[in-house]
Structures are given as structure tokens and as C-alpha cells.
Amino acid sequence: MFETLKPSPPDKIIELLEMFRADPRTEKLDLGVGVYKDANGKTPVMRAVKAAEKRLLDTQDSKSYVGILGDLEFVKLLGELALGSSVPADRIAGAQTPGGTGAIRQILELIKRSNPAATVWYSDPTWPNHPAMLAHLGIPSRTYRYFDAATGGVDFAAMMADLVAMKPGDVLLLHGCCHNPTGANLTLEQWAEVTDFVVKAGVVPFIDLAYQGFGDGLEADAAGVRHMAAAVPEMLLAVSCSKNFGLYRDRVGAAIAISETAEKSAITKANLASLSRLNFSFPPDHGAKVVALILSDPALKADWQAELESMRAGMLELRKGLANELRRATNSDRFDFVGTHRGMFSRLGLSPEQVVKLREDFGIYAVGDSRINIAGLPAQGLGKLAAAIASVES
Structure with a gap:
């Protein structure tokens, strides 16, 4: 029976996660998988x-x-x-x-x-x-x-x-x-x-x-x-x-x-x-x-709402921070939309080739359509990330 099965195409996000795990570089950044992460890069269990x-x-x-x-x-x-x-x-x-x-x-x-x-x-x-x-x-x-x-x-x-x-x-x-x-x-x-x-x-x-x-x-x-x-x-x-x-x-x-x-x-x-x-x-x-x-x-509901609001506000700050750093790195406002978007994701508008270059040259992993997980952004490394994006985008 199973000899009739054909290989299933790999899930691109799961495939990206496996590539990230196999990357030996210590300075690498996963912006692909869509899970919330705190400032330490962990997905916490909420207090409530x-x-x-x-x-x-x-x-x-x-x-x-x-x-x-x-x-x-x-x-x-x-x-x-x-x-x-x-x-x-x-x-x-x-x-x-x-x-x-x-x-x-x-x-x-x-x-x-x-x-x-x-x-x-x-x-x-x-x-x-x-x-x-x-x-x-x-x-x-x-x-x-x-x-x-x-x-x-x-x-x-x-x-x-x-x-x-x-x-x-x-x-x-x-x-x-x-x-x-x-x-x-x-x-x-x-x-x-x-x-x-x-x-x-x-x-x-x-x-x-x-x-x-x-x-x-x-x-x-x-x-x-x-x-x-x-x-x-x-x-x-x-x-x-x-x-x-x-x-x-x-x-x-x-x-x-x-x-x-x-x-x-x-x-x-x-x-x-x-x-x-x-x-x-x-x-x-x-x-x-x-x-x-x-x-x-x-x-419990009040504590959950408070922590959820803190998570939301943190992502919004990361958005604004990255938009500001991209404005500085590119000397333009073409990435200002990152600060106005909402939620965990933004699509940067990079080509698949530029996304590959981000991964190969800088160890920055994003989905092929240039979707990035805002919750995965490093609060202390936004300038470095913006510089890398500007480098492949120019």
C-alpha cells in the first residue's frame, strides 16, 4: 500500500526551524516561527x-x-x-x-x-x-x-x-x-x-x-x-x-x-x-x-489581561524601535509601515533572494516571503538587525 505514496512537500516554516537549529553560529536569530517570545527568547507560561x-x-x-x-x-x-x-x-x-x-x-x-x-x-x-x-x-x-x-x-x-x-x-x-x-x-x-x-x-x-x-x-x-x-x-x-x-x-x-x-x-x-x-x-x-x-x-482574568497587555505593549515597542532603526539605516521612510502594523508579524517586502542573503550572511532566519515574527526581535539588537536588512535591501 505505502509504495503508492508520493513525498509530501515540506512545510516551509518547519523546514526553516530545522535549518535554524542546524546552524552552528552562536549569533543567529529566528524570526520565522510564529510563537510569542519574551525578552529572553523564551515562550513563557502566563501567570494566570x-x-x-x-x-x-x-x-x-x-x-x-x-x-x-x-x-x-x-x-x-x-x-x-x-x-x-x-x-x-x-x-x-x-x-x-x-x-x-x-x-x-x-x-x-x-x-x-x-x-x-x-x-x-x-x-x-x-x-x-x-x-x-x-x-x-x-x-x-x-x-x-x-x-x-x-x-x-x-x-x-x-x-x-x-x-x-x-x-x-x-x-x-x-x-x-x-x-x-x-x-x-x-x-x-x-x-x-x-x-x-x-x-x-x-x-x-x-x-x-x-x-x-x-x-x-x-x-x-x-x-x-x-x-x-x-x-x-x-x-x-x-x-x-x-x-x-x-x-x-x-x-x-x-x-x-x-x-x-x-x-x-x-x-x-x-x-x-x-x-x-x-x-x-x-x-x-x-x-x-x-x-x-x-x-x-x-x-485570574484581571491578571491574565494585565500580562497580555504587557505582551502587546512590548511588541508594539519593538515595532516602533525597528521602524526607527530601519529609517536610520536606510535613510528613508520606506519601512515605516512596520511601526503601524499590528500583531506578531510584518512582511518586509524583501525578495526571496534577499531573504536567503539575510540567512546566509547574517544568520537571520525569516520566512521566504520576508515575514518576520515581531515577538522574536532582540530589543538590544534592533540596530544590528536594521543594518543587515538595509545591507541586503540596497
Whole structure:
């Protein structure tokens, strides 16, 4: 049987990580892998997570299965974090999933089950796993223009011009905040315009919300999503706790669907349960229970919010610092967009050849499209990094 298998193309980011690990140079810098890092280059366990885990260890009295939809209190609290009070609770159905990736997969399968003819439209560029999963599931897909490489911002006019070709029932995949890989986000006014389009065109929005709290703050990062949720009859939402709770390896996420009525929501909920049973039966409990404990306890939630805000502010300072150093190193303002982007990533606009030169000459590892992880920047080495970028860019 296995002799018929063909080699799978390597994941470029995993391949980059392996190259970094094999590099013998002591002065090397990993800006590729998308995990948050503190000033010491470590991915810490958040204080509130530690406290909640201790409480869980002391009080949990069973390791029996959770429900087929997972911890419904977790799903409810995470949905409120993302949606606020924008949608009546009886129109919301949700399922706990193994990470945000698991949520996206469940939602894509729900789309395929409910409307096999639907085309999913995603931004060019987007997170590489979006098109990969769409292709694997055989779901029709198309791209819309999004990023203006010349300005480092959103090419909103081009985006809206492309979306005109969407048909009723098609699905519009949007990044809720902190666009990956570009770091360029829609403004609230643009969210409103996209919402008007979605309603008039009869298309279904699908929001990938992986970085809430990493951009402009928990509330601001969800403002566009909430505006849209309040206006549309249906919406799909994949939520991840990997970044804002630091629970990468625990795989914590939720697939949430907003239906037009409570009756339709009950049917959607049953289908989410069916998909969970087919794909993994019961989701893992530990990380979701930790998040539920944090969000339901005022003291833990306040400490989590404070640490998350500190992380966000630190990344913003690194952005501004790198933008200033690049201005000095290049004697131009062409990299100022780095300071205006939000979230963990920015795309520098370097060519693949320049990215290779950064790696070979300076030991600086970035993804081939020149996406860098802002959280991986060295606070004390921004000038040196800017000089290296200027060297390969000139």
C-alpha cells in the first residue's frame, strides 16, 4: 500500500526551524516561527495559566471524557470574549476544538456539508494552512487582493473590486485582527464597508480570530468582528487560545457558528457535534478548562489581561524601535509601515533572494516571503538587525 505514496512537500516554516537549529553560529536569530517570545527568547507560561493549572490539579477528580462538544462553559466564555453581546446567545452554536487549526478544519467541513458548491475566498496572502486545508478537503476556493507591497498597507480598493465577483452562498474568509502574514489590518470603517457588502451580496463571513489582544487590545481587536456579527444573519468564527493564553502545545480553540434563528442554531450545533465525533470524538480537556477557570474568575482574568497587555505593549515597542532603526539605516521612510502594523508579524517586502542573503550572511532566519515574527526581535539588537536588512535591501 505505502509504495503508492508520493513525498509530501515540506512545510516551509518547519523546514526553516530545522535549518535554524542546524546552524552552528552562536549569533543567529529566528524570526520565522510564529510563537510569542519574551525578552529572553523564551515562550513563557502566563501567570494566570500557572495559577489556574494549580487549582485544576488540586480540584479535578476525574479524567473521564468531556462532552462531544467539549467544555460548553469554555465555549460560552470564549464566544463572549470574541463576540461580546453582539449576538443573542440562542443564535450561537459552538464546539471546543484541538486548537484554532482544528476549529478551522471543523468549520470547513461544516461548509462542505451544508453547501458543497460554495467557494471560499481568502486573502492574497494568507496563512498557508488556509489554502492547504481547502485543497485537501476539495473545497472550491479563490483569492482576493489584500496587501499593497509598495505601501505595506491594505489595498482595500483592490480587495473590494475582487469581492464583487462573489456569489450568494460563497464564504468570505477574513482575519479578525493581526493579519498573518502581513500585519496590515482593516480599519473599523473598512470592516463596516465589508459588512455592508456581505449583507447585500448574501455571502457568509468566516473569521479566523487567532490573535485577539495582540493588536490594539482585547476590545479593539474584536470591534470589527462584533460589528459584522451584529449585522449578518450567519457567520462562522474560528478562535484560538494559542497566542493570547500562550497555550500552544495544549491545542485550545473553538469553532463557533452564528445562525439566523435559534431553531437553525440547534441544527448547526447537532452538525458540529457530528463532525467532532467523526474527526476526534472528544476534544482534550486540560487547556480549555484552564481558560474557563481564568475567564470565570475575576482575579485570574484581571491578571491574565494585565500580562497580555504587557505582551502587546512590548511588541508594539519593538515595532516602533525597528521602524526607527530601519529609517536610520536606510535613510528613508520606506519601512515605516512596520511601526503601524499590528500583531506578531510584518512582511518586509524583501525578495526571496534577499531573504536567503539575510540567512546566509547574517544568520537571520525569516520566512521566504520576508515575514518576520515581531515577538522574536532582540530589543538590544534592533540596530544590528536594521543594518543587515538595509545591507541586503540596497
